[in-house]
Amino acid sequence: xxxxxxxxxxxxxxxxxxxxxxxxxxxxxxxxxxxxxxxxxxxxxxxxxxxxxxxxxxxxxxxxxxxxxxxxxxxxxxxxxxxxxxxxxxxxxxxxxxxxxxxxxxxxxxxxxxxxxxxxxxxxxxxxxxxxxxxxxxxxx
Numbered sequence: 415x416x417x418x419x420x421x422x423x424x425x426x427x428x429x430x431x432x433x434x435x436x437x438x439x440x441x442x443x444x445x446x447x448x449x450x451x452x453x454x455x456x457x458x459x460x461x462x463x464x465x466x467x468x469x470x471x472x473x474x475x476x477x478x479x480x481x482x483x484x485x486x487x488x489x490x491x492x493x494x495x496x497x498x499x500x501x502x503x504x505x506x507x508x509x510x511x512x513x514x515x516x517x518x519x520x521x522x523x524x525x526x527x528x529x530x531x532x533x534x535x536x537x538x539x540x541x542x543x544x545x546x547x548x549x550x551x552x553x554x555x
Contacts (some may be wrong), residue, residue, distance in 0.1 A: 419526065458472070504528065 454461040508527040509519040517523055 504531075 456462075505524060508524045508531070512519045512523055525543060
């Protein structure tokens with residue numbers, strides 16, 4: 415259940431990141447397309463005499479292609495790649511550890527192993543924090 419909630423949160427974060435990148439790309443490249451059309455209108459007589467539809471169809475594809483490429487290169491691809499490799503590494507470690515114990519590495523067993531592993535790591539962190547917070551006792555000379 416917790417894994418589904420975590421996955422849903424990751425998906426929502428990725429969606430928000432891509433929506434932000436798409437908005438930024440549309441604004442940036444839409445402005446570029448409008449500026450290009452204005453520049454062409456004032457410097458190129460043939461462009462000035464074209465119909466509005468023809469002008470838009472000559473500038474709009476460049477803007478759309480640039481905006482979509484901006485969205486595809488959003489930082490979410492780097493984030494999801496690192497989390498996928500981390501998940502893959504963790505699953506491999508789980509399968510190896512379960513095999514050493516003589517347990518078949520099914521999805522259920524891997525999930526249980528992940529929970530146990532997270533609990534052990536949390537306990538170790540708490541123990542280290544407690545040891546760090548204790549004042550060091552110096553030995554008298």
